[in-house]
Amino acid sequence: MQLTPAQLAQFHHEGFLFLPEVFAPAEVATLRAEAETLYRSDRPEIWREKSGAPRTAFAAHTYNEAFRLLGADPRLIMPVEQVFGEKLYMHQFKINAKAAFDGEVWQWHQDYGTWQRDDGMPEPRAMNIAVFLDTVMPINGPLMLVPRSHRHGTLAAGHDVATTSYPLWTLDHDTVRRLVADGGIVAPTGAPGGVLMFHGNLVHGSAGNITPYPRKIVYLTLNAVSNYIRTPTRPAWIAHRDFAPIEPVAAGALLDYALHDRVAAE
Template sequence: MTLVEAPIQDRYPTRVDPDTGREWIAREEPTVHPGGPQGPASAEELSAHERDGFHIQRDLLSDEEVAACRDDLQAMVRDPSVLADERTVTEPGTDEVRSVFDAHLLSERIARLIRQPRVLDRARQILGSDVYVHQSRVNLMPSFRGSGFYWHSDFETWHAEDGMAGMRAVSLSIGLTENLPFNGGLMLMPGAHRTFVPCLGRTPDGNYRSSLRAQKVGVPQEEDVAELARRHGIEQFTGPSGSALWFDCNSMHGSGNNITPHPRSNIFVVFNSVDNPLAEPFSAGERRPEFVAARDFTPLRA
């Protein structure tokens, strides 16, 4: 007798037909999962993360570490082979580098950093399990011309286009420059992570090629954003270089353009639980490439 594996239930349907409606869906999973190590995050930080969907870790990197990571970032964006690679994403309408993916594979320094207990154990503590890297990149927002990202939940895309079934992933953004209130810093809605907001429209083939530059599919309707902001308010991640923001995969977040003389750059790493491996996309006809959504679920080790 041949056993047929049952399909994974789609608990968060999205990319729906406008005529069928789009009811909000209450989150099923906790934000901080039991079973992880006791440290390094404090009880207060974990409580804030559970409540708001994010918390800030001050002084994650020393000034010397920030300078070294900036050197690695500059080496990446000057490397002709990296610039010619699909992993490098440019600003819309220009050839200025916006993101370079697979940062932890291109930089030995970043690879070592994310395996250090101060980072890895905090990810394991939040997700309550071993973790692997779902995605990593360095982001650059140049002065005067840096373009932002519209409001969105990362999980909506990872669920629809990558097959991430549950909300058991956490993102880490480490500032390599000062995050000011006016240079395109990340904005978040505290508490909105407890609600999944389905998006409208079908996923085009090869959508990642355009969405990594300017996302148009997989973003909420303006009335949804307005209601979430009314309920939860908006906060912004600011702080000196070396500060870090940990935020839940379903956090509603976005960033404005940077028209100031102050560029902004960061290291961005997504940790996913090994107990939440990717299946087939729930709302797309094809998988995205490995540099956007890794399918090597080997636990990250110190």
């Protein structure tokens, strides 16, 4: 999947791009079912909210076949290669649950703020490309983005280890107020299968989910190979050390798996 010049221009101008209906219902149904099975398992890569509800499953592309295929899907790899103009490796992979009733906030932050400070990533030449596994609605804790905030570079941040179970470098209220006065806030919503890509310095966060509707989103953090991390401090299943370029799987590999192989394996 190649982005058009207009899509690339929109990404660079606004700091994000939303592409609805990229993945087929059968693909997303498989990924959703696999995510739910993973959340029920007991592994160090699965982090939980203080309530015990799942928050994040890290590194699932290394231990689950459907997510391995997703992590090398050309529909996700090629647009990001286009933006950076070089091969990519997987810096981080996570399936965020934002569980019904129990999903907690993600405070306002820039992803690159954490990748630089905690992982020693030299430049903001990495970014998230996300796939909606559930319907993302205005009410179930959608990701909120501050358009054009990526143009402000990497902002001062504080290390918040208390608000949620996941430590983050977060922005103070004055900074968020100033950026929102300029760019506003948008929350892309839509059906499972939509794809959202956003710049590593784009300010974003999400509110808690008190609705009965879960909001699972998978995030691939793809880093330009030349921008590999120099001084990691986090476990390798959070900030990966395998800098080998991703070779995309064949187009249709995930759909084949969803329609045939997974059923055969059951």
